[in-house]
Amino acid sequence: MQTAAAILLVFLGGFAVMVLEIIGARFLLKDFGGAFYVWTSQIGVVLVALSLGYWFGGRWADRFQRARFLTWLLVPSGLFTLAIPDFAPRLIDALVSRHPADADISLLWQKLDPALGSALVFLFPCFVLATLSPYMIRLLAAQLGNVGAVSGAVYAASTAGSVAGVFISGYVLLDHLGLSTIFRATGGLTLGLAGLCLWLDRALARKT
Amino acid sequence: MNAVTKFTLLALASLAWLMTGLPARAQTVYQVTSAYHHISVIDSSGYRVLSFNGSWESRVSLANPLVGHFEYCELFHTPWLWNPAMTNVLVVGLGGGSTQRLYQHYYPFVNLDTVELDPAVVSISKYYFQTKETARHKIHTMDGRVYLRRTQKKYDAILMDAYSTGRYGSFIPYHLATKEFFTLASANLTENGVLCYNVIGNLNGFRADILGSVYKTMRSVFPQVWMFPASDTGNVVLVGTKSKEPVTLAELEKRARSIAKDKVVTLPNFEKRVRAFRAQPPANLSRVSVLTDDYAPVDGVLTGTNRR
Structure with missing residues (x-):
């Protein structure tokens, strides 16, 4: 049961990361134009977030060893994601408007601005979601003998969630929902994951 | 003659036959893969064609650069009907120019x-x-919306011709077709300004929901929107005017004759192009919705439906 909940947690975490990546690229497009650099930035920034999330997630797992700790990350991240439609447009506007008007923006900034915008909006929530996988590996691996199977299952579930996130965002969500609705739903999902962590914390505590 | 020689001769002859048999008409002059498209320049039957991922974006006659273009380029001259004294015009999308x-x-x-x-x-x-590129023609290498957002200039006309092309056809970049975009464009137009939008889609069903959506979205910003369908390709040029005044074909033909007489517009086919005018909106207006930055599935559901 606890294992199933942990697998569901990383699956949904992987799902949310890719919803933020795909829908985020669409969101950034209107401010930064040309799809190509926006996509380059968005993919790069999300990978940076994943890398940092894995690193810190693993260390924090060793240190705190309780699923409860993750709610301290997931609640702010969920609230942040919920608020993206409210704060991001002004933030991006400030970023775009800082260049002197009536002079062409240099090619370098045309490339780097979307990365900055993407980092300001998407680095934090994707970082938090990435901490889930190493954290769950630590909680689920009862002894050294099953670390391989546990980490394999966690990687697989998280990646399967990401695959679902990519296709559902691009093929379905964009056609039927507004971007702000999708961001708010992803924020809600992240808060739901925080709740799942609390439940998992109690379930694992009972077990020991 | 041994078998090997025979074979070689036969092979050479076949090769020669193949080479003469190949159509000499289409020749790729140049190709490159940019950040956005696989771009080719093709010379074909006396025309030079600019192709993105296999599509035809622009065409010009090799003998006379003033002919061979697609008809919608001439429909881009309609703003003169509303303002015979234009001095500043913005074109979004260059292509073959x-x-x-x-x-x-x-x-x-x-x-x-x-x-x-x-x-x-x-x-x-x-x-x-x-x-x-001259003292009177400056090319800015950037996104159209980013440019409009930052420029202080006011234009008498804005001509929209920006597309991205994939394996499955051309797509309007969604951020150049939303209510927020047209509001921005309208703010950069002079008092009597006109915005022309080249929409790939037509009234006979092909991408009609795209055409209807863009029409409805423009109508949510501009007091009047008129349609000028091209006869050579599946394009419709939508003309949004800041002028609230309704016009009729008779009125536009009168204006066309007048500006032709005054030598303001000397484009040979101008009066003929004006007759493409359609006052009535597309039939699917009640079905489609206004496109916004938040919701604009121009590359999704709207493209998939080819119904009237």
């Missing part, structure tokens, strides 16, 4: 600005399509 070439030739006094996203298109357009 057909629109720019015609404007530079027929209205040499007009100040043109072109915004083109892809630097490769700018150099190809200059080198292979003789697009000229």
